[in-house]
Amino acid sequence: MKICDGFDVLVIPQERGAYYLSLVSTKTKTLLIDTGNLDQEDRLVEAVHEAGLPLESITDILITHHDRDHIGGLRELRRRLPRVKVWAHVDEIPFIDGSVPALKIQDLDPVFDSLPEKKQIFITQMKKIFPSIIAPVDFGVKDGDVLDFDGGIDVIHTPGHTLGHICLYHRRSKTLIAGDAMNIQEGKLIGANPDFTHDLHEASVTLKRLSHYDIQRIVSYHGGVFEDHPNQAILSLTH
Numbered sequence: 001m002k003i004c005d006g007f008d009v010l011v012i013p014q015e016r017g018a019y020y021l022s023l024v025s026t027k028t029k030t031l032l033i034d035t036g037n038l039d040q041e042d043r044l045v046e047a048v049h050e051a052g053l054p055l056e057s058i059t060d061i062l063i064t065h066h067d068r069d070h071i072g073g074l075r076e077l078r079r080r081l082p083r084v085k086v087w088a089h090v091d092e093i094p095f096i097d098g099s100v101p102a103l104k105i106q107d108l109d110p111v112f113d114s115l116p117e118k119k120q121i122f123i124t125q126m127k128k129i130f131p132s133i134i135a136p137v138d139f140g141v142k143d144g145d146v147l148d149f150d151g152g153i154d155v156i157h158t159p160g161h162t163l164g165h166i167c168l169y170h171r172r173s174k175t176l177i178a179g180d181a182m183n184i185q186e187g188k189l190i191g192a193n194p195d196f197t198h199d200l201h202e203a204s205v206t207l208k209r210l211s212h213y214d215i216q217r218i219v220s221y222h223g224g225v226f227e228d229h230p231n232q233a234i235l236s237l238t239h
């Protein structure tokens with residue numbers, strides 16, 4: 001899915017729905033935002049090829065947050081791309097590199113017995129998968145940083161879903177890359193998924209930070225592309 005010249009959204013089909021990864025490329029650098037699930041790297045490579053680029057063109061990977069569907073392919077990509085530079089918010093790095101257990105495990109493990117069966121299975125799976133996906137991060141970013149990439153990409157710290165969740169604003173195309181801060185349901189913009197969000201109240205409050213940006217479209221990792229008056233739609237989600 002082409003947003004504009006040099007900006008593709010890679011659609012990685014899943015059992016239910018799809019993941020929408022962003023790929024921004026210039027003459028000298030290519031940035032991939034998030035990496036999909038473990039063992040889906042081949043599908044990702046295919047999607048990069050469909051965007052007209054070899055995998056080897058990827059010079060940088062930026063992670064919006066440490067959930068397994070966002071960092072699952074990171075370790076394998078590091079193996080295939082030994083020179084790639086990996087970026088994430090400073091608060092998120094200890095979770096991505098495995099210095100501390102994933103936030104959802106920290107949140108839900110103490111109340112495991114009282115969880116519905118679906119969530120118990122989810123946490124058990126997470127504990128199994130995480131040791132094989134954690135990977136080092138090279139550079140930390142924080143709120144207000146502007147990445148020197150294709151005319152500038154703003155880092156917006158949007159904690160709530162996780163502690164170091166970030167949204168990104170691609171200045172040239174006025175596109176907000178929302179990660180899991182927002183989703184799309186039946187064509188409508190909605191907030192973070194309440195089932196899998198660390199602090200739902202904070203997740204909605206921090207969306208206010210996005211009002212400083214002139215947003216032409218939103219790329220939601222689980223929802224796709226949203227173009228129907230994005231700034232207004234975001235405002236209606238904030239508290």
Ligand SMILES: [Zn+2]
Nearest residue numbers: 067069180221
């Ligand atoms: Zn996600």
